[in-house]
Amino acid sequence: MTLVFENLTKRYGSNVAIDGVSAIFEPGLIHGIIGPNGAGKSTLINMTAGSYTVSEGEIRLDATRLDGLKKYEIANGGLGRTYQNIRLFDQMTCAENLEVCFYDRDKGGIWREVLWPPYARRREAERRASAIAILKVFGLEGFADREAGSLPYGRQRMLEIARALAQDPKVLLLDEPAAGLNHHETAELTERLATLRRPDRIIIVVEHDMDLVMSLCDRIKVLHHGKLLFEGTPAEVQASSDVQLAYLGTPNDIEDIRAAAQDRRAQLGIRTRRRTH
Numbered sequence: 001m002t003l004v005f006e007n008l009t010k011r012y013g014s015n016v017a018i019d020g021v022s023a024i025f026e027p028g029l030i031h032g033i034i035g036p037n038g039a040g041k042s043t044l045i046n047m048t049a050g051s052y053t054v055s056e057g058e059i060r061l062d063a064t065r066l067d068g069l070k071k072y073e074i075a076n077g078g079l080g081r082t083y084q085n086i087r088l089f090d091q092m093t094c095a096e097n098l099e100v101c102f103y104d105r106d107k108g109g110i111w112r113e114v115l116w117p118p119y120a121r122r123r124e125a126e127r128r129a130s131a132i133a134i135l136k137v138f139g140l141e142g143f144a145d146r147e148a149g150s151l152p153y154g155r156q157r158m159l160e161i162a163r164a165l166a167q168d169p170k171v172l173l174l175d176e177p178a179a180g181l182n183h184h185e186t187a188e189l190t191e192r193l194a195t196l197r198r199p200d201r202i203i204i205v206v207e208h209d210m211d212l213v214m215s216l217c218d219r220i221k222v223l224h225h226g227k228l229l230f231e232g233t234p235a236e237v238q239a240s241s242d243v244q245l246a247y248l249g250t251p252n253d254i255e256d257i258r259a260a261a262q263d264r265r266a267q268l269g270i271r272t273r274r275r276t277h
């Protein structure tokens with residue numbers, strides 16, 4: 001199983017947010033997508049999940065074209081996702097937030113539950129057991145009966161990822177899972193995400209937190225101005241001068257920043273060692 005982007009392009013009017021990106025995501029790996037603000041990371045995720053239309057190019061999960069499908073069709077086809085902003089059912093308990101994912105979709109199952117109470121009770125117990133099993137993966141089993149909206153922010157983030165996993169997706173897309181988390185919570189999240197790696201699952205993480213990306217991801221793709229700038233292992237990405245430039249600017253920019261800092265020190269009467277080269 002592979003997820004493939006082929007010459008993927010997204011235009012918002014005259015603004016080209018994604019510009020002819022081709023990439024392959026293999027299963028069994030955690031893939032990071034990084035890039036400066038506005039590079040197009042979220043646009044890529046949203047096109048993959050069917051939230052945004054594709055202007056040009058293709059998205060394929062094996063032989064299935066995902067571009068052009070509705071959001072729910074893509075989700076039913078095995079793609080789970082989280083959003084930059086948490087989207088939970090705040091008034092429902094943590095367990096209920098997951099149980100809603102396990103209701104029978106076919107009319108037969110729904111009617112059996114309505115008309116046959118013993119079957120309804122069995123299905124309810126099954127849904128509860130499945131929900132608790134997933135909550136455990138994220139250390140949330142103790143919060144099963146707490147309202148989701150009353151959880152600390154970090155726990156809500158975990159619950160959202162737990163819910164994205166409920167349908168046992170083949171592809172899991174995580175859009176800035178560490179946003180708003182403190183250092184300790186990010187470290188815990190990193191450990192828990194690492195346990196989700198499976199030979200038959202593609203995990204894609206869009207993230208700004210470099211500690212998380214570099215310690216969690218097996219492969220990283222770097223976007224810059226809507227184009228794929230670089231891809232490689234965390235070590236290769238860190239060593240790439242192209243990536244450093246994308247994040248920090250040109251060597252001249254860096255020299256200007258350094259010179260400005262030295263001037264500032266001079267104005268303040270702070271002695272600085274003069275650079276000899």
Ligand SMILES: Nc1ncnc2c1ncn2[C@@H]1O[C@H](COP(=O)(O)OP(=O)(O)OP(=O)(O)O)[C@@H](O)[C@H]1O
Binds near residue numbers: 040
């Ligand atoms: N709905 C939209 N309508 C118009 N332009 C958009 C829309 N969404 C994104 N853009 C533009 O597309 C480009 C890429 O945005 P995108 O949000 O995908 O970048 P990003 O890499 O996820 O940024 P960030 O890290 O800040 O979330 C930006 O120029 C942005 O202004």
